[in-house]
Amino acid sequence: xxxxxxxxxxxxxxxxxxxxxxxxxxxxxxxxxxxxxxxxxxxxxxxxxxxxxxxxxxxxxxxxxxxxxxxxxxxxxxxxxxxxxxxxxxxxxxxxxxxxxxxxxxxxxxxxxxxxxxxxxxxxxxxxxxxxxxxxxxxxxxxxxxxxxxxxxxxxxxxxxxxxxxxxxxxxxxxxxxxxxxxxxxxxxxxxxxxxxxxxxxxxxxxxxxxxxxxxxxxxxxxxxxxxxxxxxxxxxxxxxxxxxxxxxxxxxxxxxxxxxxxxxxxxxxxxxxxxxxxxxxxxxxxxxxxxxxxxxxxxxxxxxxxxxxxxxxxxxxxxxxxxxxxxxxxxxxxxxxxxxxxxxxxxxxxxxxxxxxxxxxxxxxxxxxxxxxxxxxxxxxxxxxxxxxxxxxxxxxxxxxxxxxxxxxxxxxxxxxxxxxxxxxxxxxxxxxxxxxxxxxxxxxxxxxxxxxxxxxxxxxxxxxxxxxxxxxx
Numbered sequence: 001x002x003x004x005x006x007x008x009x010x011x012x013x014x015x016x017x018x019x020x021x022x023x024x025x026x027x028x029x030x031x032x033x034x035x036x037x038x039x040x041x042x043x044x045x046x047x048x049x050x051x052x053x054x055x056x057x058x059x060x061x062x063x064x065x066x067x068x069x070x071x072x073x074x075x076x077x078x079x080x081x082x083x084x085x086x087x088x089x090x091x092x093x094x095x096x097x098x099x100x101x102x103x104x105x106x107x108x109x110x111x112x113x114x115x116x117x118x119x120x121x122x123x124x125x126x127x128x129x130x131x132x133x134x135x136x137x138x139x140x141x142x143x144x145x146x147x148x149x150x151x152x153x154x155x156x157x158x159x160x161x162x163x164x165x166x167x168x169x170x171x172x173x174x175x176x177x178x179x180x181x182x183x184x185x186x187x188x189x190x191x192x193x194x195x196x197x198x199x200x201x202x203x204x205x206x207x208x209x210x211x212x213x214x215x216x217x218x219x220x221x222x223x224x225x226x227x228x229x230x231x232x233x234x235x236x237x238x239x240x241x242x243x244x245x246x247x248x249x250x251x252x253x254x255x256x257x258x259x260x261x262x263x264x265x266x267x268x269x270x271x272x273x274x275x276x277x278x279x280x281x282x283x284x285x286x287x288x289x290x291x292x293x294x295x296x297x298x299x300x301x302x303x304x305x306x307x308x309x310x311x312x313x314x315x316x317x318x319x320x321x322x323x324x325x326x327x328x329x330x331x332x333x334x335x336x337x338x339x340x341x342x343x344x345x346x347x348x349x350x351x352x353x354x355x356x357x358x359x360x361x362x363x364x365x366x367x368x369x370x371x372x373x374x375x376x377x378x379x380x381x382x383x384x385x386x387x388x389x390x391x392x393x394x395x396x397x398x399x400x401x402x403x404x405x406x407x408x409x410x411x412x413x414x415x416x417x418x419x420x421x422x423x424x425x426x427x428x429x430x431x432x433x434x435x436x437x438x439x440x441x442x443x444x445x446x447x448x449x450x451x452x453x454x455x456x457x458x459x460x461x462x463x464x465x466x467x468x469x470x471x472x473x474x475x
Contacts, residue, residue: 024060027076031069033107036061046104049090050149053332053402054437056085056093058102065107067179067187067214070124074212075185077101077468084183085471086208088125088151090330092158092433094208094440097471103212105153110215113138118220119176122152124213132318140220141317143174145433146324153216157207158433158473159386159447161395163228163286163323166257166375168221170390172203173380177217180210183464187214201459204386206432206444206473210463227294228286228323229312231301235279238262238352242370244304245283246343249372250393252297258285259371262355264363274309279356279363284312284323332402336415337434338426339392343370347425351396354418364407364414367399385456388429389447396422397434432473444473 028035036043037060046063047056059082062073077084083100087093105124111131113120115138122131129148135141145155145162152171160171168174177191180198190199201210233241245260252258260283267277283301287294291314298312315322340347355368373395381391398418400411419426430446445453460467460474 030072033065033069034063054093056097061102063104123215141223147326159204166254169376174218179215181212183468209472209474230284231307232280232309238281241281242348254375255289261369334400335436338396339429340394350421369397371395386447389431
């Protein structure tokens with residue numbers, strides 16, 4: 001059997017000493033779920049996440065069927081001196097795991113809603129779509145992200161900035177309790193009343209560092225119908241539209257979470273004909289208050305300049321995917337981010353100049369979104385683990401598709417150069433959910449103030465002294 005990397009303790013992982021078949025058989029005897037090794041049918045699919053640019057290469061994969069399987073898998077890894085990586089949908093993968101145990105939680109999809117207490121219990125592999133489907137019949141909604149196919153738990157552990165953010169805060173603010181399997185295999189219930197220090201760390205301190213969250217209990221909010229969508233303007237007017245948005249958004253009530261985006265759409269059949277293959281400056285967002293009031297606020301844009309395409313309208317909240325229009329099929333992507341306290345004209349020119357493709361050239365940045373924050377997001381910053389990751393006024397997300405490996409270097413260079421050109425105007429903070437790959441690990445520390453990072457590292461050292469969960473976001 002080929003050698004695998006050393007364990008967290010510096011010793012060769014035992015899978016290189018014992019035969020793979022015997023080790024896999026032992027784990028199979030301990031859990032009801034599936035256990036896969038390299039070469040087994042389903043192994044490649046089980047290790048793959050939504051972002052196909054980042055590929056785990058574990059020595060063994062466990063696919064639990066229940067909470068008890070997770071406990072046994074973690075205890076097995078501790079006995080075998082294996083590192084552990086956790087993956088649900090694989091949207092926010094950092095440095096890929098090479099060797100060790102991958103716990104794929106995608107089968108843990110149960111969601112239950114208590115309409116009396118307005119809470120939901122969400123299992124580790126459930127997507128926001130599953131939470132929406134369970135909550136909507138009761139007139140409730142989760143504080144979720146911009147895409148319903150994203151895993152709810154992973155999104156929340158990274159903070160969770162969605163289209164209800166300015167009114168209700170980040171997704172992590174809605175958590176009431178976690179069920180956590182610690183690195184030594186102990187199942188514990190984590191809340192403000194029990195293990196408050198771990199509770200503080202999990203709410204925004206990132207995923208995959210302190211154990212396996214098998215479920216979470218979250219508060220739901222009274223949102224059923226919203227006024228939301230997109231106004232499409234010519235990309236040539238991007239600088240003017242972004243400047244207007246910079247001045248307009250902070251004057252709006254917290255019931256509006258909005259963004260301005262330079263969007264380069266592909267010439268494919270799944271894009272509506274008027275937008276197919278085009279580049280646009282888009283004003284998008286979600287108003288969760290009185291619909292008539294929201295329409296008047298958005299009319300300020302229509303009265304200023306008639307959009308090319310107007311897709312902003314009243315909609316049920318469970319149609320929230322229509323706002324960001326994120327892709328639903330797995331693909332290789334690079335994502336990067338920056339925070340602004342002030343959005344200077346020079347920064348706007350950099351973003352627009354880099355995101356808007358040259359005539360006749362394919363775009364290297366397919367989406368450059370500047371989302372307005374503040375409101376409940378900023379008010380909760382001081383007491384949150386990821387205080388720096390939610391303190392700014394405007395949050396930039398740059399997204400690039402990498403359909404061909406030969407394009408990867410050009411894309412990486414473009415994103416790096418763009419961030420370098422913005423360096424004079426940004427805070428230097430990182431929002432973890434808008435990073436990926438090596439950058440997520442390399443910039444994780446910038447999500448926290450120095451004091452909060454020291455506190456997180458102390459909690460990590462106490463809970464995981466062997467750094468068994470070494471692929472997480474506490475760095």
